[in-house]
Amino acid sequence: MSSFFSNPWYLLFILVVIGLGVFYAYIIRARKQRAYRFANLDLLNKVAPPKRNRFEHVPIAVLLVALVLLTVAMAGPQADRKVPRNKATVMLVIDVSRSMNSTDVAPTRIKAAQAAAKKFADDLTDGINLGLISFAGTASTLVSPTPDHNATKVAIDKLQLADKTATGEGIFAAIQQIKTLNAVLGGDAAAPPAHIVMMSDGKQTVPDSLDDPRGGFTAARKAAEEKIPVSTISFGTLTGTVTLEGEQIPVPVDDASLKKIASLAHGSFFTASSLDELNQVYADLQKKIGYEIRRGDNSRPWLIWGSLLAVLSAALALTLNRRLP
Template identity: 50%
Template sequence: MGLALGGFTAPWWFALLLVLGVLAGGYVWAQVRRRRNVMRFTNLELLEKVAPRRQGWYRHLPAALLGVALLLLTVSLAGPTTTERVPRNRAVVMLAIDVSLSMKATDVQPTRLEAAQVAARSFVDDLTPGVNLGLVTFAGTATVLVSPTTDREGVRQAIDGLRLAESTATGDAIVACLNTIEQFGKVLAGAEGPPPARIVLMTDGKEMTGTTTASAAARDAAKARIPISTISFGTSGGVVDIEGKRVPVPVDDDAMREIAEISGGEFHKAASAEQLHRVYDTLGEQIGYENKQIDASRPWVVLGTLSAIVAVGAALLTGGRIP
């Protein structure tokens, strides 16, 4: 029975501890008064014969147990809560993967794209089963390959089939994710409102085209309260071979950091396949679960009740009456 506390919903009940303190003080005063009354008895020899044999310290055990019971029950009335990790079964996650030509750079082995595919599959496999996952790819345009679903097989197949194309429309990818989340939210929304959502954006280069800039799209995401977790993928020394020419494709960390900050998300740096795996694992934990405050009063009620029962039993055994 765990008693780790996260807070109290009705802490004013602790005012009862003042009453408990008064009762404890009254018990001590009664014991002292009883001792004084005994000492006033002039014929001590007669008192020794007629008075019952005095019990040891354990005569105070019932009262002590009763005090413990009242203390535990007071804590339960205060509404203790504890933090628990629970699955986000209503959440929507859009995974946006850059498939521009720069993703064939080999600064992340074997290539940026292949490393991304391996890590993305791991992310899909480890994500909480109840989370709705969708997939958007983008180069010169953004395409919704898989609408949000709890069926992971379609997402896995789409990841396996990624193909490279020219240019990078990062802003359009974010807009496509936002539109998909909005449409899906209308279907899934209930009494609790739209489901919580997040975008995971993985790209390696500067924005080159598109009808909406990445910063403007990030502001739209912030208004919709949809954070964007960006993964800046690759190194500053990335190079690709395009039509026989070696073209530098350095990663653009600043742009990805800006998108994350504007939208209220997090920026992650992944300069290797191993780092990318760690990033996806971290995101899977953050997205798949959330910490919630839940009621934790039951253990205190149980212990308080048991203490009261033991107190009554101890009183009957030691004094033949209930205190």
């Protein structure tokens, strides 16, 4: 119970409230018994007329409820609330391989990805350090984690496409940036929580195996070891194509590998096949990353309702019974 109330012993006061209710019932019963002692029924009818106020007990009932609510308020009820994070680190890792030039997502995958990523940077809470890494055949750190989200937006506009897809390198680079920032902030124990958000559209091509020492699955395991969740977004469709050297080449999304990366790194997996869907994915991530659940005092509503009912009880007593309860 202590996890729900900061001072649970105050709840014992409810026993006093119950005692008041029992005492009130006893007084009413004793009053009737005294009335029946009169031998003259005519006089009895005058003292205790049969047509009594049906609502005469409402004020005391309302008062007892008010006292119960005020007792709960005294016990300090606790509740979980979603509050913006004061500090956190987020690394955006964006695929810039040639397949991102596919037009299956209008106007192109890369243009839609840039628009959605900038909106994500705009919506992210101010206390979060945001960084940006792009990856194709290699990974490039474009922005180290910083609370200046505008720097990330400027870099997003300058993303350039390149050959190949080294998924693991993108994750490893993000881990390194987070570790570097954590060292500056006093070590992993003192550092704020971190999260990697990776958006890709295709299958890893460098190295051949995802389980290679520099592969995507290995990088995901490393992130899990460092307690850094990696959420992945599979962006595009199964029918996407790009034109390379005059030839149409299929570039379908690779949901399976991206889903396993998220699973290995204890993150979330998302799919998106349009700009609107991608914006919704980023919005969901923003809610997850930009806020945290904190348990705090929740006595205010109990105090308000208890006070209102106490006032209502007095008003009803004066209106119905012409006296306070």
